[in-house]
Amino acid sequence: MSSLPDFVRPLVCSGPSGVGKSTLLKRLFSEFPDKFAFSVSHTTRAPRPSEVDGKDYNFTTRDAFLRLVADGGFIEHAEFSGNLYGTSVQAVKSIAQQGRRCILDIEVQGVRQIKTTDLNPVYLFVAPPSVSVLRQRLIGRGTDSVEAVQKRLQTALLEIGYAKEPGAHDYVLVNDDLERAYDKFRRIALGGIVESDTLPPLDD
Numbered sequence: 001m002s003s004l005p006d007f008v009r010p011l012v013c014s015g016p017s018g019v020g021k022s023t024l025l026k027r028l029f030s031e032f033p034d035k036f037a038f039s040v041s042h043t044t045r046a047p048r049p050s051e052v053d054g055k056d057y058n059f060t061t062r063d064a065f066l067r068l069v070a071d072g073g074f075i076e077h078a079e080f081s082g083n084l085y086g087t088s089v090q091a092v093k094s095i096a097q098q099g100r101r102c103i104l105d106i107e108v109q110g111v112r113q114i115k116t117t118d119l120n121p122v123y124l125f126v127a128p129p130s131v132s133v134l135r136q137r138l139i140g141r142g143t144d145s146v147e148a149v150q151k152r153l154q155t156a157l158l159e160i161g162y163a164k165e166p167g168a169h170d171y172v173l174v175n176d177d178l179e180r181a182y183d184k185f186r187r188i189a190l191g192g193i194v195e196s197d198t199l200p201p202l203d204d
């Protein structure tokens, strides 16, 4: 265990797509505008017109990215549709230097990679009350085709399966009633010790 108080350790939030991570995080950032920050990711994709280098992303070349990988400069990285994305050790450190808690919103592959580093964050898994509720939320959000919803649900089952492995996460938070879930989420984010919720079954 770390000797650092929980508030200083980065908070790694993961959970199935559509479970409500963005909803919870948006609310946290608006309630505490000065306490938390996301780290700025590196990417090899081209900037979009409105994006600012060093703010939205650290835009970089493939060669420079791969050199930083070889130097152990990333705590996690992955390739999506032909572009490399990653979170650098430096990006996370610079948040702590500003006196804020770094929040990483990351998928399961990233969580597994972070576990091989010495970052020592607090791991929080946001879970749906059930797989069928998650399906309803994904459909209700209205951003995905039927096939895309199906694919997200299959990934969700793998993610919940991983979360069931002992020691996978420090906290499980079931996003059932938003008020209840947010109250618990903010206590965890502020470094409190709270009781974990119970993961949903995989077969409903």
Ligand SMILES: Nc1ncnc2c1ncn2[C@@H]1O[C@H](COP(=O)(O)OP(=O)(O)OP(=O)(O)O)[C@@H](O)[C@H]1O
Residues within 6 Å of the ligand: 015, 016, 017, 018, 019, 020, 021, 022, 023, 024, 137, 138, 140, 141, 175, 176, 177, 178, 179, 181
């Ligand atoms: N507790 C809740 N009860 C009911 N609906 C919720 C709750 N939390 C979030 N939602 C709704 O569920 C949908 C998905 O939420 P959100 O977009 O925050 O998920 P996400 O985990 O950030 O997904 P992604 O990883 O794909 O970005 C949204 O329409 C949101 O309004």
